[in-house]
Amino acid sequence: MNLIAEQALARAKGILSPGASSKAPTRKFWTPNDEQRFAELYGNTPMPELIEIFGRPNHAIYGKAASMGLKRSEAYMASEHACRLRRENNPGVEFRFQKGQKPWNTGTKGLPSTGRMPETQFKKGSKPRNWLPIGSLRLSKEGYQQRKVTDTGYPPRDWVAVHALLWEEHYDPVPAGHCLCFRDGNKQNIELANLELITRAERMRRNTIHRFPPELKDTIRQLNKLKRAISEASDEKQND
Structure with a gap:
């Protein structure tokens, strides 16, 4: 570990767990x-x-x-x-429901509406304010453009990535164990020539640090060690 990482690690442990011993508790x-x-x-x-x-x-x-x-x-x-x-x-047996006993609201569906409650309740067939019709577009949390293809109320089924629809339009659906990636890394450049079908194993290899230069890989490893040390120091402080 280089000097800067060692100093940062010592500072993090000193802030998060002042006075705490660095030794792990021994099993009795x-x-x-x-x-x-x-x-x-x-x-x-x-x-x-x-x-x-x-x-x-x-x-x-x-x-x-x-x-x-x-x-x-x-x-x-x-x-x-x-x-x-x-x-x-x-x-407590005397306070429990006895066999054959029915609760007071048997045969009712929920509690009756009182006051102005009916004015603000959903009516049959009404849609929430954030509802969108089939064909609408949205941006996922991961930055992928999605199109609504069905209206089942289950988002993972209703919304499909636009680049996946484009691929299926010209080729077959993405097979199991495979995924589509953007050749230029731009998720908004949805062009057929910019899409590449690869295995998930290949995608994992591309996303690992082994594709970086040695000096950058060493920096990433030191940063991960520092993050783990900060997390461990935080856990020790919470357990005190």
């Missing part, structure tokens, strides 16, 4: 003595005490108990320390 393993003591205590010891004794979060305690096949004792399950849903037998 269970020793045989820990397991023996855990087996003795788990049946009747409340969770807060287990967390304090073994220095592990509750999900680690539950996971270890499951892996060792440990269960809470009947006395513990009947005590106030046990979860109410586990301690009680089918709690």
